Amino acid sequence: MDMEAVLAQLRAERERLERAIADIEQLVAANGNRRLPGGKRRGRTFMGDAERAEVSKRMRKYWANWRKVHESPRGAGPNPI
Secondary structure: OOOOHHHHHHHHHEEEEEEEHHHHHHHHHHOOOOOOOOOOOOOOOOOOHHHHHHHHHHHHHHHHHHHHHHHHOOOOOEEOO
């Protein structure tokens, strides 16, 4: 194996990596934050007021129905299953 050829390949790869790093650093500096342009934000998404009200209404209906099905006729709590 020719060591000079291997070294030449490694140097070429290093140059490609250094150019890629420089390009990414320029994007970050131009963007003013650490995310790349067009990238989606990761993590939890939050509900707006309208969505929260809709979920609240739906859950009130769900729990009212659940209580109706699971409570005893005497009102002494849930039926044993």
